[in-house]
Amino acid sequence: MDSIEDSFDNMMKLVHTLGDKIKKSNHELYQKRFDLTVQDAIDYITEKKKNIKFDDYQFQFPKNSPLEHYWNYQMWVYEEYEGVDFSKQGLITYQKEKSFSGGNLCIDKGYITIVDKMATNLDIRLEQVVTSISDYEMNKDKDYISITTNNNKTYLGKKVLITIPLGVLKSGMIEFTPQLPDYKLKAINDLEMGLMNKVAIQFKKRFWDKRLKRIVYVSENKGEYPWIEVVDNEKAVIFCWLACSSAERIELQTDKEILDNILTILKQIYKNEPMEIKDYYITRWKQDIYSRGSWSGKD
Numbered sequence: 001m002d003s004i005e006d007s008f009d010n011m012m013k014l015v016h017t018l019g020d021k022i023k024k025s026n027h028e029l030y031q032k033r034f035d036l037t038v039q040d041a042i043d044y045i046t047e048k049k050k051n052i053k054f055d056d057y058q059f060q061f062p063k064n065s066p067l068e069h070y071w072n073y074q075m076w077v078y079e080e081y082e083g084v085d086f087s088k089q090g091l092i093t094y095q096k097e098k099s100f101s102g103g104n105l106c107i108d109k110g111y112i113t114i115v116d117k118m119a120t121n122l123d124i125r126l127e128q129v130v131t132s133i134s135d136y137e138m139n140k141d142k143d144y145i146s147i148t149t150n151n152n153k154t155y156l157g158k159k160v161l162i163t164i165p166l167g168v169l170k171s172g173m174i175e176f177t178p179q180l181p182d183y184k185l186k187a188i189n190d191l192e193m194g195l196m197n198k199v200a201i202q203f204k205k206r207f208w209d210k211r212l213k214r215i216v217y218v219s220e221n222k223g224e225y226p227w228i229e230v231v232d233n234e235k236a237v238i239f240c241w242l243a244c245s246s247a248e249r250i251e252l253q254t255d256k257e258i259l260d261n262i263l264t265i266l267k268q269i270y271k272n273e274p275m276e277i278k279d280y281y282i283t284r285w286k287q288d289i290y291s292r293g294s295w296s297g298k299d
Contacts, residue, residue: 005074008071008074008075008078011042011045012078014045015038015041015042015045015091015094018041018044018045018091019041019091019092019094022036022091022092023092029044034090034092036090036091036092037086037087037088037089037090037091038086038087038089038090038091038094039085039086039087039089040091041091042086064220066218069218069219069220070218072222072223073216073218073219073222073226075222076222076223076226076243076244076246077226079223079243079244080196080223080241080243080244082192082194083193083194083195083196083243083244083247083293083294083295084192084194084195084244085244085245088192089192125155128149128150128151128153128155129149129150129151130147130148130149130150130174131148131149131150131173131174131175132147132148132174132175132176132177133145133146133147133148133160133162133174133175133176133177134146134148134176134177135176135177135178143158144156144157144158145157145158145159145160147160165193165290165291165292165293165296166188166191166193166293166296167193167286167291167292167293168289168290168291168292169188170188170189170193170292171289171292173289191296192296193286193292193293193294193295193296194243194244194293194294194295194296195243195244195247195248195285195286195293195294196241196242196243196247196285196294196295197241197242197243197247197250197251197282197283197284197285197294198239198240198241198242198282198283199225199239199240199242199250199258199259199262199280199281199282199283200231200237200238200239200240200280200281200282201237201238201240201259201262201277201279201280202235202236202237202277202278202279202280203236203237203238203275203276203277203278204236204276204277204278205236205274205276206233206236207236207270207273207274207275208230208270210233212230213229213230214227214228214229214230215227215228215229215269217265219265221246222246223242223243223244223245223246223247224242224246224261224265225240225241225242225261225262225265226241226242227240227241228240228241228262228265228266229241236278240262247285247286247294248286250282250284251284251286251287255280255282258282259277259280263275263277
């Protein structure tokens with residue numbers, strides 16, 4: 001039998017194959033192709049496995065077994081790239097994904113260094129929350145567009161470049177007059193705003209081996225703090241990652257509930273080690289009115 005990782009990879013290849021077949025008008029799912037999600041494809045494949053020559057792979061496990069939990073973890077690993085569950089990711093658009101070459105890069109002192117450099121010699125007005133943008137046809141001076149902020153200030157310009165997050169556009173926080181064209185509204189609505197939250201915890205003393213880089217936690221419930229990353233051994237700092245629906249769930253929890261859950265997980269691994277929290281920080285990106293999520297993904 002293949003490993004679970006190989007089995008899951010093979011299933012995702014079949015998901016892509018199924019997507020290709022569905023694009024053809026002779027497939028039984030053709031009429032529903034734009035409404036199908038990745039989860040629909042997975043369900044379809046697991047139900048039809050005997051007909052699609054799936055016998056070499058095991059895709060079903062005893063309910064609530066460690067194997068099923070690990071299978072769900074593998075699913076989360078795929079889902080977190082988009083920040084939304086497979087049940088919200090469109091199958092046809094999922095197939096079109098392309099990866100950029102090269103690895104990841106961490107910027108020393110954070111992205112603020114880039115922003116500060118770009119802002120040099122620019123007239124930037126801070127704490128001006130835009131509430132409406134009106135087309136020139138609605139203004140007295142037809143050569144300008146007006147921007148209104150939450151403190152009733154108005155700015156005029158001949159061009160307006162909008163770079164706000166997709167989540168803010170979807171929230172309707174900014175009123176456009178006249179309304180944006182239908183094709184733009186459709187593009188906004190067809191994209192999903194993904195979500196990833198992090199919990200940074202600094203302990204008074206490190207209790208893990210200094211060679212440790214990451215703890216992979218395979219939980220009974222999918223996506224429950226699957227990655228616990230060691231950030232700084234000297235300062236005893238870890239990051240706990242959550243994405244998709246599990247990231248949404250913690251936004252409804254108190255700080256104490258979140259920290260207690262993480263400590264419960266860690267105490268399963270380090271049973272006799274003292275764990276005193278010195279400081280912590282929890283993101284709740286969906287509640288942040290200036291982002292309403294983490295990044296845009298395919299719906």
